[in-house]
Amino acid sequence: MRRKWTSLIAALLAFSLLAAACGDDDDGASDGGGGDSGSCETIDDVSLQLQWVTQSQFAGYYAAVDKGFYEDFCLNVTIVEGGVDIVPQQQLATGVVDYAVSWVPKALVSREEGVDIVDVGQVFQRSGTLQVSFAEMGFSGPADLAGKKVGSWGFGNEFEMLAGLRRNGVEPGVDNEIVQQSFDMLAMISGEIDAAQAMIYNEYAQVLETVNPDTGELFQPSDLSIIDWNDVGTAMLQDAIWADGGRLGDAAYADQTTRFIAGSVEGWAYCRDNIDGCVDVVLANSPVLGKSHMTWQLNEINNLIWPSPAGAALIDQALWDQTVDVATTEGVLSAAPTAGAFDNQYATAAIALLDAKGVDVVGNGWSPIDVTLLAGGE
Amino acid sequence: MTDSVGGRVSAQTLASVTGMARRLVATVLALAAVVVLWESYKWMGGRTDDHWPGTGFGLPVRTNDLVMPHTGTIWEALWDPVQRGRDQTLASFLFESARFTFNEAALGFVIGTVVGLALAVVMLRFSFAERGLMPWINISQTVPLIALAPIIVTWGRSSILSDSQAVSVIATYLTFFPVAVNALQGLQSPAKADVELMRSYAAPWSQTLWKLRVPAARPYLFPAFKLAATLSVVGAIVGEISSGVKGGLGRAVLNFATIYSTGPEKLYAAVLASALLGLFVFVLVSAVESFVDRNQDHLPANVSSAAGA
Numbered sequence: 001m002r003r004k005w006t007s008l009i010a011a012l013l014a015f016s017l018l019a020a021a022c023g024d025d026d027d028g029a030s031d032g033g034g035g036d037s038g039s040c041e042t043i044d045d046v047s048l049q050l051q052w053v054t055q056s057q058f059a060g061y062y063a064a065v066d067k068g069f070y071e072d073f074c075l076n077v078t079i080v081e082g083g084v085d086i087v088p089q090q091q092l093a094t095g096v097v098d099y100a101v102s103w104v105p106k107a108l109v110s111r112e113e114g115v116d117i118v119d120v121g122q123v124f125q126r127s128g129t130l131q132v133s134f135a136e137m138g139f140s141g142p143a144d145l146a147g148k149k150v151g152s153w154g155f156g157n158e159f160e161m162l163a164g165l166r167r168n169g170v171e172p173g174v175d176n177e178i179v180q181q182s183f184d185m186l187a188m189i190s191g192e193i194d195a196a197q198a199m200i201y202n203e204y205a206q207v208l209e210t211v212n213p214d215t216g217e218l219f220q221p222s223d224l225s226i227i228d229w230n231d232v233g234t235a236m237l238q239d240a241i242w243a244d245g246g247r248l249g250d251a252a253y254a255d256q257t258t259r260f261i262a263g264s265v266e267g268w269a270y271c272r273d274n275i276d277g278c279v280d281v282v283l284a285n286s287p288v289l290g291k292s293h294m295t296w297q298l299n300e301i302n303n304l305i306w307p308s309p310a311g312a313a314l315i316d317q318a319l320w321d322q323t324v325d326v327a328t329t330e331g332v333l334s335a336a337p338t339a340g341a342f343d344n345q346y347a348t349a350a351i352a353l354l355d356a357k358g359v360d361v362v363g364n365g366w367s368p369i370d371v372t373l374l375a376g377g378e
Numbered sequence: 379m380t381d382s383v384g385g386r387v388s389a390q391t392l393a394s395v396t397g398m399a400r401r402l403v404a405t406v407l408a409l410a411a412v413v414v415l416w417e418s419y420k421w422m423g424g425r426t427d428d429h430w431p432g433t434g435f436g437l438p439v440r441t442n443d444l445v446m447p448h449t450g451t452i453w454e455a456l457w458d459p460v461q462r463g464r465d466q467t468l469a470s471f472l473f474e475s476a477r478f479t480f481n482e483a484a485l486g487f488v489i490g491t492v493v494g495l496a497l498a499v500v501m502l503r504f505s506f507a508e509r510g511l512m513p514w515i516n517i518s519q520t521v522p523l524i525a526l527a528p529i530i531v532t533w534g535r536s537s538i539l540s541d542s543q544a545v546s547v548i549a550t551y552l553t554f555f556p557v558a559v560n561a562l563q564g565l566q567s568p569a570k571a572d573v574e575l576m577r578s579y580a581a582p583w584s585q586t587l588w589k590l591r592v593p594a595a596r597p598y599l600f601p602a603f604k605l606a607a608t609l610s611v612v613g614a615i616v617g618e619i620s621s622g623v624k625g626g627l628g629r630a631v632l633n634f635a636t637i638y639s640t641g642p643e644k645l646y647a648a649v650l651a652s653a654l655l656g657l658f659v660f661v662l663v664s665a666v667e668s669f670v671d672r673n674q675d676h677l678p679a680n681v682s683s684a685a686g687a
Contacts, residue, residue, distance in 0.1 A: 053622055053633065081622045083531075083623070084524075084620050085527060085528035085620040086531075086622055094532055094535075096532060096536050183636065185639060206640055283461060286624075287464060287466065287471060288460060288471070288633045289461065290462070292462075376637070376640040377637060377640055377641075
């Protein structure tokens with residue numbers, strides 16, 4: 001009798017041992033190493049929450065880790081990737097991360113709901129959101145979208161488009177049809193909708209990675225026309241570094257914030273000057289990503305950052321005001337954000353650090369490269 | 379050891395080997411049937427412009443290469459490099475991811491099983507606990523996992539748990555339920571007369587539990603373990619997708635889902651890998667079950683054996 005139960009227990013034990021034996025490869029993060037952290041009195045552990053999983057949209061942060069730029073500023077940075085249900089500014093608010101990357105309007109909504117977060121570094125100076133259609137439709141501006149089926153992602157990604165339509169005399173949903181669109185371009189390619197929402201660094205490229213059934217070749221940029229909300233004047237600021245407002249009063253956190261921005265901007269400057277090397281860092285961090293797609297993405301992200309006329313990560317008051325204006329008129333925000341929603345002092349101090357280090361934080365010399373997309377973004 | 383015992387063992391081994399072979403053949407045949415069904419449906423849709431032949435009724439699923447890539451395309455994708463310029467194939471990458479997810483699921487399964495068994499024993503011992511706990515146990519499974527997962531991950535991050543351990547907690551949440559419910563049913567399964575006989579021996583509660591109730595519960599337990607094992611994989615994958623944990627199948631599914639429109643075969647490959655992992659843990663528990671069976675003397679779990687021990 002006893003034997004039966006010892007054998008059951010033995011079997012269960014063996015099973016859990018098997019599980020334990022397989023379970024030893026926890027992420028032993030290897031941090032490039034080699035930087036001279038010798039000049040640091042202490043190294044601060046810092047975590048950064050991304051909005052999504054690894055991709056070139058976040059290349060600068062990965063490059064800063066990989067190339068030791070954070071280390072130069074006495075920081076040990078852990079990058080926390082996003083997921084389907086991860087809201088970066090909420091992770092920041094609950095204190096499980098030190099900084100978060102988030103689009104400005106979305107973060108301002110959280111701020112309005114009482115979350116004390118501050119935009120301390122406006123990395124993307126321009127918006128990457130487009131409305132894309134086939135060139136043969138002949139759309140050149142928002143007014144042309146009257147009477148058309150227009151795709152919208154929803155989830156707060158649609159307000160530049162809605163405002164752009166309204167300000168050009170097209171009442172969304174009345175003068176045209178707004179159709180819920182998934183985060184791909186299938187509906188546009190199959191002709192179900194006339195114009196689709198797309199990020200220039202992602203979905204737009206996906207069209208160019210798709211074979212045009214009429215030609216048997218990939219779709220070409222000349223097949224497409226775009227409406228760029230930056231040109232229409234309803235663009236909203238996107239990726240920014242947000243800090244915990246409650247902790248900024250603490251001198252140590254404030255100083256760490258400056259150094260974190262400095263390291264991040266140096267990472268982005270590296271990605272501007274070394275596109276291939278930077279893409280390699282991204283690919284090494286996620287082996288499922290397509291190389292040509294990620295190269296395209298980084299090139300376009302660089303376009304959103306560089307040049308930064310006043311200096312990278314500084315918030316342009318005019319674009320901030322435009323973002324707030326669109327957000328309030330579209331009902332995203334009930335009122336303009338309270339004072340202190342952004343603060344340029346940390347980025348200003350960071351730029352001074354980088355100037356001393358000889359890093360170009362303006363990027364006037366930046367010009368985009370030609371990226372050849374392959375089928376499927378391979 | 380006598381010859382007859384040796385003969386018995388080898389006959390048993392032979393029987394289990396042929397049984398396994400039969401099951402393997404059945405699995406391969408079932409897989410082949412799915413492939414044939416898939417391809418012929420696709421072929422039919424291609425000929426009828428996605429309609430049922432001879433009717434105006436559309437097919438429920440469109441058959442173009444984007445919605446239903448050829449099974450051969452999926453197979454080929456498995457052996458292509460996971461990333462241009464890398465040595466690793468997609469298959470090998472998915473295998474690594476499956477191992478990662480297996481670890482999370484296994485931890486969740488082990489904890490969930492222990493919790494489930496403990497709950498069952500508590501509910502058996504104290505009937506007020508059964509009345510009080512059972513509704514909550516049932517309600518727990520109606521909470522949508524995708525609502526719960528980010529909460530658990532955030533809790534984990536504010537405590538000592540790593541993200542992948544938080545994912546194991548999510549797997550635990552799914553696994554304890556079938557174990558608790560089935561174990562309780564099994565522990566309550568002995569006939570009243572048997573329980574009363576134990577009482578007439580003045581056997582203490584714990585002895586009744588070990589000698590009567592637990593053996594009687596065994597047939598209820600393994601089906602629950604099998605269900606729990608597959609659920610632990612589901613929980614781990616959903617948890618990974620929800621929280622963006624890196625390294626597992628959930629992340630692979632998430633990444634490939636975003637490029638579905640340009641490479642659907644990769645997502646199908648990841649889904650296939652998830653299904654295979656589910657199958658693997660099921661087979662693993664079945665193997666443990668037959669191992670335990672073989673090391674038992676196939677005594678019926680009744681009082682005569684308990685009393686004779």
